Amino acid sequence: MAIGRHLLADFYCCEADFLNDPARIEGDLTSASTTAGADLLRTCFYRFHPQGVSGMVLISESHLAVHTYPEHAYAALDFFTCGRVTDPRTICELLVASFRPKVVATECLVRGQHLAEDCHK
């Protein structure tokens, strides 16, 4: 038994203008969440000056997070979903279509995989 899957995605060589647009990024993250079947709870975004955006989307199934570095054409994202309905790989694919990175590196970890552990031992 496990709680969910946590996918970490590094998007390299994105278009710098997109990485500096908090409204578009927030819109695309919330849209990817709901398209993937997640239930949206809260969003929280911040624009750095002179550049960069950080943001988080809370969903009933856990969260999405993004941190962009336009100066490196790079964005660090992660998608954590509990349960079986929402697949973090679907969210990732949808956001690759938005961010259009030339290079993507992902790693997917299982969260809470030792839940059967007996706490009273």
Add this chain to the structure above:
Amino acid sequence: MAIGRHLLADFYCCEADFLNDPARIEGDLTSASTTAGADLLRTCFYRFHPQGVSGMVLISESHLAVHTYPEHAYAALDFFTCGRVTDPRTICELLVASFRPKVVATECLVRGQHLAEDCHK
């Protein structure tokens, strides 16, 4: 060259009452952030009914996130810090002292490690 470190922590066998207390959890996460030298930007927490808390803390260095499952005495946390000042392991140690899990499993990944990639190739 890399952007930062992302530490994923599974806390098993925590005290259930603590896992259901959003104010204490938010206080301990924000306190751990600043104690570890991070610059606090925004917080966003949500309490599920009948139980469970999800929350995110945006810091200039990236984020902290938490999702608790009192029914499993389990909490999934992650700490992403860019730069060298704030060490996600310090944040993790501080929160182990708050959540008091009997079992901890962590994994630390380097983010943005292919930044030198030439986007114009």
